[in-house]
Amino acid sequence: MSINSLYVAGGVAVLLLFGACTKQLKNDLSDPSDPSKNLVANGVAAPDPDGSKLHTFLRANGPAYETYTVNLQENASFTTKGGRKYTIYRNSLVRPDGSPATGPITFTVKEISNAAGMIFADRPTATNTGAPLESFGEFFVAAQQGATPLRLRKDSAINVQAPAKVGDQRVPMWNGDTSITINTTGYNYVNQLITLSTTISANKGVDWQQVTNPASAYALFDGTNGTLNFRLDSLIKWTNCDRLMSLPNPKTTVLAYFSSNYNPATGTSFGGEEPTMLYFKPTGINSIIKFYNTIFTPPAGFEGFLSYQNAIPVGQKGTFLAISSIGGQFYAEQKTVTIGAPAPGTNYTTVTFNPAPVSASTLVSLITSMNTK
Incomplete structure (x- = not known):
């Protein structure tokens, strides 16, 4: 999330830059770092109660998180209710101090696969320039061992195999974050x-940026089994498997x-x-x-x-x-x-x-x- 400078008519700038932050655990996993909880302290209006009521209702009726526990003494995998298979390789996850995470690991996954899910979760499909995207699924993955959050080791990834019907041999991948901007032009x-x-x-819901890492930039279609296969090279971030609409x-x-x-x-x-x-x-x-x-x-x-x-x-x-x-x-x-x-x-x-x-x-x-x- 980013909140940019507020400009007053006449050219006088009032700085309201609070920096960039990640909001992907907002509400669902009660992320204590969620900056929206601190908007009042930062001098910004608190969330409107009608808006809070609506969004609480939407989230409660939308896609739910699924949890899976695997043992990373060796390579491991799990398959979600939507039929998507996640494969995690031994030593691919690390603890905050950089040491390898082995043994029982709990994964928290949310998948959005249809239009209703995109509305309930407020995760629409469009690029950061407004170009519409046709989605083959949106994915969020977090991992922890006990109460300790884990991250992927550099150059590691989680492999995902997703059932799909596509004509393209490869589909671009996108990473997403929530973005809020304050300005006075519209x-x-x-x-x-005009300027005010x-x-x-x-409130975009999510701001999609195309993945630039060559190893993770595309999902590859396997016509022999009808699946899209791609890599997730980061956790606690939304990833979208989408192609630009013609x-x-x-x-x-x-x-x-x-x-x-x-x-x-x-x-x-x-x-x-x-x-x-x-x-x-x-x-x-x-x-x-x-x-x-x-x-x-x-x-x-x-x-x-x-x-x-x-x-x-x-x-x-x-x-x-x-x-x-x-x-x-x-x-x-x-x-x-x-x-x-x-x-x-x-x-x-x-x-x-x-x-x-x-x-x-x-x-x-x-x-x-x-x-x-």
């Missing part, structure tokens, strides 16, 4: 870039207006706990795009989000899911659309949402149904 309700002295939240059509910027039930605290929420969220699933593709950039200074009825500039293909069919949490009530709307071209004289396309009250069970059903869209 686009208003008619897609004009207020703060916003840009989207040849001209691109546009999509502005998503909420005519009602948009929680205004979304624009100043930090720590990835926004009370209003918007996701888009391209039809027939295992991908979720999160709209997280908020519209600056909107008039009533034009609150909401916008995509990356010129990032969404004109003619792309897909399904949006808008979710809000306001005063203890959940609101949602699912809408299937075909992205239209900008109107004459504009450089953006609009979609309008009016989320209606829903029960917790209905919200789970709506999210789950995104798998088949």
Whole structure:
């Protein structure tokens, strides 16, 4: 996570740089180093209670961690419920002092394999420049011996074999971390870039960067057994096996207006706990795009989000899911659309949402149904 400088109109800089940090154990494993717990102490607004309620609910209904214990006196392996086989080699793990970890080792694994899981866990698929990715699985692995956390020895890795149906012989690998940025530039309700002295939240969910280590940069497809085979060269970090989507059509910027039930605290929420969220699933593709950039200074009825500039293909069919949490009530709307071209004289396309009250069970059903869209 990184929080950048806040710039006041007129060019005076107020430094709010708190440094970079890792948040992958957030909430699920109660990571004590999670900096979002210290936002109030650092002078930043505490998480909005409606946002906290929504994200607690989503996590509780999303993909669960699985635990496996193996003996690393020799090479060992385990297979998850999703059918993915993890192989760990003897002496590949080390303790904090650098000594080899042998004997019983406990692995904690979370796997995300479909659109609903990406929404529940807030792990969408898009590059750090907004290019959408088609996912063949997202993976998180941690290891410990007793209460001692372990790491991979330099130049070591965990081998993963995952069942998959792909046409490519190799698929790029991506590492991910959560990123929050504070700044005062943004686009208003008619897609004009403006500068303000207020703060916003840009909660990506996860920021994917392509792996650069040549030995771990690609998953290789084995057609003899229908598996993707790749290496995890780090622990306590999300890894994604994704290929860039082929989207040849001209691109546009999509502005998503909420005519009602948009929680205004979304624009100043930090720590990835926004009370209003918007996701888009391209039809027939295992991908979720999160709209997280908020519209600056909107008039009533034009609150909401916008995509990356010129990032969404004109003619792309897909399904949006808008979710809000306001005063203890959940609101949602699912809408299937075909992205239209900008109107004459504009450089953006609009979609309008009016989320209606829903029960917790209905919200789970709506999210789950995104798998088949």
